[in-house]
Amino acid sequence: MIHLKKFLEEKTDKKIHIEVSEDRKNLVQIITKQDEKIVKIHQNLVNAPHPIIRAIADFITGKEKRKNKKTIVEYARKNPHLFSKQRKMNIDVTGKFYNLKQVFDKINEQFFNGSLSSVNISFGKRYYSKRHRSIVFGNYCPETNLIRINRSLDSDSVPEFFLEYIVFHEMLHAYLYLLDSGSTGHTKKFKMMEKELPNLEKAEKWKRENLSLFIGSKKEKHV
Numbered sequence: 001m002i003h004l005k006k007f008l009e010e011k012t013d014k015k016i017h018i019e020v021s022e023d024r025k026n027l028v029q030i031i032t033k034q035d036e037k038i039v040k041i042h043q044n045l046v047n048a049p050h051p052i053i054r055a056i057a058d059f060i061t062g063k064e065k066r067k068n069k070k071t072i073v074e075y076a077r078k079n080p081h082l083f084s085k086q087r088k089m090n091i092d093v094t095g096k097f098y099n100l101k102q103v104f105d106k107i108n109e110q111f112f113n114g115s116l117s118s119v120n121i122s123f124g125k126r127y128y129s130k131r132h133r134s135i136v137f138g139n140y141c142p143e144t145n146l147i148r149i150n151r152s153l154d155s156d157s158v159p160e161f162f163l164e165y166i167v168f169h170e171m172l173h174a175y176l177y178l179l180d181s182g183s184t185g186h187t188k189k190f191k192m193m194e195k196e197l198p199n200l201e202k203a204e205k206w207k208r209e210n211l212s213l214f215i216g217s218k219k220e221k222h223v
């Protein structure tokens, strides 16, 4: 996988700022400023195969523009599942206690400069695994560009800083996938960036001390 931002910066010798969009009519748009280029790119082009990324880079630098534009458009045409209107997703942001969209917007502004507006968020099932005595609080799905948050976090016994920690964690996955290295794991960079959250330690401590709220009482755990 190619690191799009780095690749483009090396090719153009300019500072590149990438913004992802869902605009199917304008797959790649370039806004040139004095010493930087803003590249608006469809979210599903970010991880396109090498020759396509190369065509995008050449298109941006103005090299054989028409030919490269054709390559990009043809790639979109041959992969309609990536560029057709998103399947209807069941999006539900309203809980009894928390509104996920509000939490998301706040974190997006505070930590990501508003760059994650194309990412969707929704409450998912109140899922937990009794057998494995574990719980998945949230996840980010690159294919649907959707963050799901476990509905059991919508409770008055869950402090806001903990919900924010979970949402921030998944947004960081989305950020690194869409706008940085394309990775989805807990890389070094992920862990470094996660430390920017002031309540990180407080939230991790809360999790350790309150896990029983989600996966049954201590008694059950020893059965």
Ligand SMILES: [Zn+2]
Pocket: 169, 173, 186
């Ligand atoms: Zn994670």
